[in-house]
Amino acid sequence: MTITLKAYESIVGRPVLAQLEELAENLPGIRVVHINSTRTGGGVAEILERLVPLMNELGIETSWEVIEGNEPFFEVTKSMHNGLQGNPVTLSPSARRAYEETNERNAQRLCPLLQGADFVFIHDPQPAALLKFCSNRRGLWFWRCHIDVSQPFRIVWKYLLPFVEGYDASIFSMAQFAQQLRHPQFLMRPSIDPLSEKNCELPTKELKEVQNRFGLDPSRPLLVQVSRFDRFKDPVGVIKAYQLVRKFCPAQLVLVGGSATDDPEGEAVLEEVNEAAKGDPDIHVILLPSDSHRTINALQRLADVILQKSTKEGFGLTVTEGLWKGKPVIGGNTGGIRLQVFDYHTGFLVDSPEGAAHRIRFLFQYPDKLRRMGEKGKEFVRENFLLTRHLREYLTLMLGLRQGLADHLIVE
Numbered sequence: 533m534t535i536t537l538k539a540y541e542s543i544v545g546r547p548v549l550a551q552l553e554e555l556a557e558n559l560p561g562i563r564v565v566h567i568n569s570t571r572t573g574g575g576v577a578e579i580l581e582r583l584v585p586l587m588n589e590l591g592i593e594t595s596w597e598v599i600e601g602n603e604p605f606f607e608v609t610k611s612m613h614n615g616l617q618g619n620p621v622t623l624s625p626s627a628r629r630a631y632e633e634t635n636e637r638n639a640q641r642l643c644p645l646l647q648g649a650d651f652v653f654i655h656d657p658q659p660a661a662l663l664k665f666c667s668n669r670r671g672l673w674f675w676r677c678h679i680d681v682s683q684p685f686r687i688v689w690k691y692l693l694p695f696v697e698g699y700d701a702s703i704f705s706m707a708q709f710a711q712q713l714r715h716p717q718f719l720m721r722p723s724i725d726p727l728s729e730k731n732c733e734l735p736t737k738e739l740k741e742v743q744n745r746f747g748l749d750p751s752r753p754l755l756v757q758v759s760r761f762d763r764f765k766d767p768v769g770v771i772k773a774y775q776l777v778r779k780f781c782p783a784q785l786v787l788v789g790g791s792a793t794d795d796p797e798g799e800a801v802l803e804e805v806n807e808a809a810k811g812d813p814d815i816h817v818i819l820l821p822s823d824s825h826r827t828i829n830a831l832q833r834l835a836d837v838i839l840q841k842s843t844k845e846g847f848g849l850t851v852t853e854g855l856w857k858g859k860p861v862i863g864g865n866t867g868g869i870r871l872q873v874f875d876y877h878t879g880f881l882v883d884s885p886e887g888a889a890h891r892i893r894f895l896f897q898y899p900d901k902l903r904r905m906g907e908k909g910k911e912f913v914r915e916n917f918l919l920t921r922h923l924r925e926y927l928t929l930m931l932g933l934r935q936g937l938a939d940h941l942i943v944e
Contacts, residue, residue: 535727543726544920555927556590562650564594569658571598572822575849576655582725599638599659604630609658615688616681617844639665651930661695672700679846680867682708705847705868722847723922729825731856742830746816753896756786756835758828761801764844769885771808776889781896788818832857837895841888845869852917855909862891878909
């Protein structure tokens with residue numbers, strides 16, 4: 533079902549939509565292309581799925597392309613992802629060849645489209661080398677980095693840097709992620725769509741059905757973490773926190789995630805999680821298809837507390853989603869989670885399973901505080917992290933660059 537801009541009016545107000553329309557009117561005839569590494573799975577794909585149609589509705593010709601790669605390519609890009617977030621990794625000569633040759637093949641397919649675009653947004657490291665293989669471009673190219681590169685493993689960053697520095701500009705989610713680059717850098721925080729199936733209101737009947745499907749007890753507190761099964765999301769640490777809580781409170785835990793075509797490590801991490809959860813009927817490890825948005829929505833709404841105990845995080849849209857459902861979030865003290873979770877206001881930042889367990893027990897002990905923090909979190913998301921704000925920033929960025937305002941401009 534196509535959702536038009538008009539549908540957002542009841543959530544963000546008519547003045548917000550009017551501003552979007554006015555910005556778009558000043559960008560007549562431009563062509564925009566977004567490129568990432570997967571059509572489903574992960575926050576980038578979810579953002580583009582909603583953002584691109586709205587840009588087209590505003591009269592901006594926008595397309596979304598996905599690079600095609602094989603297993604060796606996604607293995608090396610996963611290693612690059614881990615290295616950019618600080619883990620020591622090895623990039624062998626064969627791995628580097630797989631990365632560059634895959635980008636070159638995709639460039640042969642995509643360059644006719646990209647050469648005619650006014651603005652090209654390349655998302656994350658997987659397609660970053662495309663620029664090297666696309667000559668005769670006329671538009672501006674941006675490298676949009678969604679991950680935490682504040683302390684990258686030096687070998688990986690040194691390898692990626694020559695590809696990135698060829699871009700006209702880079703876009704990061706936080707100032708702390710910015711690097712020493714020879715081009716302008718911009719800040720643009722991610723967003724959620726309040727009308728998507730993952731975030732829209734759900735009827736009570738549907739919530740009950742999901743509750744029954746997974747055998748959840750409505751009379752006992754429920755903890756939920758939604759994430760890919762990724763070591764940086766620390767699902768085993770979440771289980772340890774839950775086990776500490778269970779000594780004092782009969783809580784239940786749901787760890788729900790899916791797979792993505794660009795993440796070959798997910799299966800191994802899922803095995804580790806199942807081993808840690810073995811023998812406890814109140815730990816529900818759920819692997820869902822990538823289109824299970826309403827089920828994830830329901831599980832977040834059924835939760836008493838949302839967890840996102842990441843050790844590294846680019847932004848953490850699952851935190852945003854949890855706050856939007858009016859739930860306090862206990863999140864890892866890292867990356868973009870720090871922009872969303874504020875102690876005693878929208879949740880708590882933690883650095884260990886023990887810290888998470890302590891904060892969970894506090895919230896269960898003071899249900900009025902839990903409720904008020906959830907209410908405050910939802911309004912915080914309404915004001916800062918909805919798709920309409922994200923769209924405004926893309927339009928502002930393109931308009932500013934068209935009018936020659938690029939020098940050290942920060943879109944925030």
